[in-house]
Amino acid sequence: MNRVILVVFLLIGLAFKSGHSQSVATPLNNAWQKIRVSNRVPIPLPAVQESDVMFTKRVWRYINLKEKTNAPLYFPIEPTRGRRSLFNVLVDAIHTPRSTTPFGTNTLRVFVDEEFVQPYTDVTSFDTSSMMRHLVPTTSASTGQTVFDTVYVKSFHISGVKVVEDWFFDKKRSQMDFRILALGLEIDERDLHPSKRTNPKTPLTIFWVYYPEARHWLCNQEIFNPKNDAGRISFDDYFLKRRFSSYIYKVENVHDRLISQYTNGLDALLESEKIKQEIFQFEHDLWEY
Numbered sequence: 001m002n003r004v005i006l007v008v009f010l011l012i013g014l015a016f017k018s019g020h021s022q023s024v025a026t027p028l029n030n031a032w033q034k035i036r037v038s039n040r041v042p043i044p045l046p047a048v049q050e051s052d053v054m055f056t057k058r059v060w061r062y063i064n065l066k067e068k069t070n071a072p073l074y075f076p077i078e079p080t081r082g083r084r085s086l087f088n089v090l091v092d093a094i095h096t097p098r099s100t101t102p103f104g105t106n107t108l109r110v111f112v113d114e115e116f117v118q119p120y121t122d123v124t125s126f127d128t129s130s131m132m133r134h135l136v137p138t139t140s141a142s143t144g145q146t147v148f149d150t151v152y153v154k155s156f157h158i159s160g161v162k163v164v165e166d167w168f169f170d171k172k173r174s175q176m177d178f179r180i181l182a183l184g185l186e187i188d189e190r191d192l193h194p195s196k197r198t199n200p201k202t203p204l205t206i207f208w209v210y211y212p213e214a215r216h217w218l219c220n221q222e223i224f225n226p227k228n229d230a231g232r233i234s235f236d237d238y239f240l241k242r243r244f245s246s247y248i249y250k251v252e253n254v255h256d257r258l259i260s261q262y263t264n265g266l267d268a269l270l271e272s273e274k275i276k277q278e279i280f281q282f283e284h285d286l287w288e289y
Contacts, residue, residue, distance in 0.1 A: 037222040037234050042215040045179070048170055055282055056168040059275065060250035062186075063161040069245040070161075072224045072238065077156050078130070083224060087155045087185060089235060090209060093217035094126050101216045108217060111208045114164050114182045120207055130154060134206065136193045151192040153206060160186040162205060163239075163246065167279050169286070176283040180211040180239060211239075248272040 065074040073086045093108035110120035125133040135148040162184035169176050189202040218235035250258045
């Protein structure tokens, strides 16, 4: 009888040990499990009807990632502790299916132009989440003909982010509001090819994404908050709360030209500030005191 009881206890002990060994989870690199940002969905923005819009102006902004204020978009160069750069987040989204988007696609679509007319057909260029294949034209030393060298764009190559947005006054809500339409990542082509480093700066926008569609991925990825580690916000919050530093390099105009095409240097920055002030002043002048 005692042997039977001993065998039963041994079997129970082995079963408990086996179940315990199988349930061991991967150690958390944090004091608690972070689920606040990863489980988010995009916050619906107020609907806007054309009949309610009494003023609108389209502007193009440039976010310089070399500025300290914009460092959360540029760093970390390599993914670390759950944080990634904007480049890595967008490239991951191009590979990652998501069935909850209302745009009829499982992955983030990529475009060559800011008006979303020409899709980026060679999506295989995005080899992994950390790099993107790119062809750089160069002149062959032997034949003198133009050939294309394959180089790889990585996170540290991204020098700036272009933002296309519409500012408008909604008379139904009596409020000046905005909608971000597109994000474009820019590089300096000289950084990709050693032979071009002595040439003048050659900015190149490598791809564009439709921001309302990208929100479904941006809202699930946290971005560094320098004021409070516990108060991490998402990339979507970062853009909608206007936490970045930027300047306007183009405004809708009859010639469809950039500010740099009719002024430069300090005058270009003053023109950018003038456009910002005009948008603010329009709303301000509608109120009586």
